[in-house]
Amino acid sequence: MQKELLLFATTHRTAPLEIREQFAINSDRIASLYTGLCKIESLEECLVLNTCNRIELYLISLKPEIKRAVENHFCKFHNFKIGHLHKFSFWKSGLDVVNHLFEVSSGIDSQMVGETEIIGQVKSSYKTAAEIASVGPILHRVFQKCFQSTKWVRNNTTIGEGQISIGSVAVDLALRIFGNLTFSRILVIGTGEVGKKTVKALKSRGANSISVSSQTFDNAEKLANEIAGQAIAFEDLPTVISNFDIIICSTASSKIIISSSMIKSTMYRRPNQPMFFIDLAVPRDIETQITNTPNVFLYNLDDLAEIANENLNSRIGEIDRCRQILQERANRLWSSLEYNGIIN
Amino acid sequence: MHNFILEERVFIWSAALLYLVAFIFGFYSLSRSKRYPRIILITLAIVGFSFHTLGLYERGLKTNSCPLGNPFEIIQFITWTSILLYLVIGPAFRMSLLGFFSTGFAASLGILSLLIAKWDHPYQTGPFGINPWIETHASLALFSYGIFATLALTSTMYLVQNYGLKQKRSKGMANLLPSILQLDQMNKRLLFMAVIVFTFAISVGMVKWIVDFGQIQNIKLIFTLTLWLSYLIVLILRIFNYLIGIKFAWVCVILFSASLFTLWPIDASRPTFNENPSQRLP
Numbered sequence: 001m002q003k004e005l006l007l008f009a010t011t012h013r014t015a016p017l018e019i020r021e022q023f024a025i026n027s028d029r030i031a032s033l034y035t036g037l038c039k040i041e042s043l044e045e046c047l048v049l050n051t052c053n054r055i056e057l058y059l060i061s062l063k064p065e066i067k068r069a070v071e072n073h074f075c076k077f078h079n080f081k082i083g084h085l086h087k088f089s090f091w092k093s094g095l096d097v098v099n100h101l102f103e104v105s106s107g108i109d110s111q112m113v114g115e116t117e118i119i120g121q122v123k124s125s126y127k128t129a130a131e132i133a134s135v136g137p138i139l140h141r142v143f144q145k146c147f148q149s150t151k152w153v154r155n156n157t158t159i160g161e162g163q164i165s166i167g168s169v170a171v172d173l174a175l176r177i178f179g180n181l182t183f184s185r186i187l188v189i190g191t192g193e194v195g196k197k198t199v200k201a202l203k204s205r206g207a208n209s210i211s212v213s214s215q216t217f218d219n220a221e222k223l224a225n226e227i228a229g230q231a232i233a234f235e236d237l238p239t240v241i242s243n244f245d246i247i248i249c250s251t252a253s254s255k256i257i258i259s260s261s262m263i264k265s266t267m268y269r270r271p272n273q274p275m276f277f278i279d280l281a282v283p284r285d286i287e288t289q290i291t292n293t294p295n296v297f298l299y300n301l302d303d304l305a306e307i308a309n310e311n312l313n314s315r316i317g318e319i320d321r322c323r324q325i326l327q328e329r330a331n332r333l334w335s336s337l338e339y340n341g342i343i344n
Numbered sequence: 345m346h347n348f349i350l351e352e353r354v355f356i357w358s359a360a361l362l363y364l365v366a367f368i369f370g371f372y373s374l375s376r377s378k379r380y381p382r383i384i385l386i387t388l389a390i391v392g393f394s395f396h397t398l399g400l401y402e403r404g405l406k407t408n409s410c411p412l413g414n415p416f417e418i419i420q421f422i423t424w425t426s427i428l429l430y431l432v433i434g435p436a437f438r439m440s441l442l443g444f445f446s447t448g449f450a451a452s453l454g455i456l457s458l459l460i461a462k463w464d465h466p467y468q469t470g471p472f473g474i475n476p477w478i479e480t481h482a483s484l485a486l487f488s489y490g491i492f493a494t495l496a497l498t499s500t501m502y503l504v505q506n507y508g509l510k511q512k513r514s515k516g517m518a519n520l521l522p523s524i525l526q527l528d529q530m531n532k533r534l535l536f537m538a539v540i541v542f543t544f545a546i547s548v549g550m551v552k553w554i555v556d557f558g559q560i561q562n563i564k565l566i567f568t569l570t571l572w573l574s575y576l577i578v579l580i581l582r583i584f585n586y587l588i589g590i591k592f593a594w595v596c597v598i599l600f601s602a603s604l605f606t607l608w609p610i611d612a613s614r615p616t617f618n619e620n621p622s623q624r625l626p
Binding site: 169172173175176177178179180271272274291294295297299303306307310 | 508509521522524585588590591
């Protein structure tokens, strides 16, 4: 019996941030998503790619009817109405899945075109799926070829050159608010990788007063040591937050950490000093209503990515070239899978 | 031909047109190439300012006083002060785009006052040309108006930057404007400086008012004192953080616009003279 390669996905292209944060899965719950998927009849292999901008399920199935079962499980898992799901998600099959995966891993489909973090996330997802033995010979082969193609594109095109990172956009915005970052006091809440990179970008432009807070104090201390900062207890946030000018949030919390009422009382203590909030978390850590407070500026992941992409027009030509190269490689892989009669 | 070149309105026209060229060039560069041609703008502003100074000097020689006797002269003096402040503040405090806004302001108001002939009406030189205290009072008061004009410009820049940041706009001039914090500090300093100069100007004027009670028109006194009191209240509210951010910036813009309108009742209270000041010989 021939198998079919399917992809079910919801990404930043199909779902706004408010929806994506409802679909966010932290590392503790990913195993339970796999458990449910593995129970679906006729599902031979599966791999979940879970980032802040996308949830993608790569599936090898014996029957096309599994689509309904996958959607049901996905909606049940996220407590989401199935009727609304189609607006924010899509299915692909066969060669289109391979093309899509190659584009995703090479950064062409990223919110910030050309970024390199995605390949690490794809590799990490592959590793997790391999550990729990949810991937079989087909997905193994597809993903190995995907890593090779990504490496080739990275080394032989200029897709990653002149990279405009979240950090560099955050620095530009901070300069528009404070002018000089030497005296700006920075607080990082959460120990996420993007948050860390943003702090490093701010440090490179002169910021030197950095504090770190995390729900786990040990993690905060570890990051504080790494970036020559100071650790702050998570419980002390409401009282100390008024001492900071730039606040970067990148926690995995599913609840709001900085509320509108907290910021109102904070600004009462420092009415004339602007505050810059960078919310890099999905789901978001900061209540959007804080922007109604004067002298408060809030940017989330989508805002920063949009600004970064505005500056990427020069890379558009290179994207087309990459896409063409990746398509050729995807076609070759697909032909070989079909030739061997292992996929339909 | 020689006399024509020396005609002060030619100098003032030249200045206004140079400011206009600077503004249009700045606007074109910002909108097309997203670059701010600082050197070109400052050069045009310096040349324009030199013509402007010559024009006002010529007018002063003809009126035998500081040329502040009609709306045309008052507006020219205010725009001259705003360009002077740009040339001083701009490079010293790295106030990007202040030149763009200042030349735009000076060109628009300057050309308007040149086009409306009745604003340049004749007036009685009277005490202006006789009493040096009145000359000091008038020139200081108008200099403070110039500072208020620059304050209105930096407040506008603050509002544009704040709007850009709140609306998450990264294109256009927003990237080239000074930071929110720099503009806020500059606004506070300018207001402080303007209120001090205005207070000194009014104190000098008060001495004359006490000595020569009937000479000063009530309407002029009321408008001037109201404006002075308004700016003083704004300064106090700003110092104690009761009026900050965009509200403060809006108040500065509105108050300056209102202050321009007070020039008409003040001017209307002045006795006129059936002679064109530009044709009057010293």
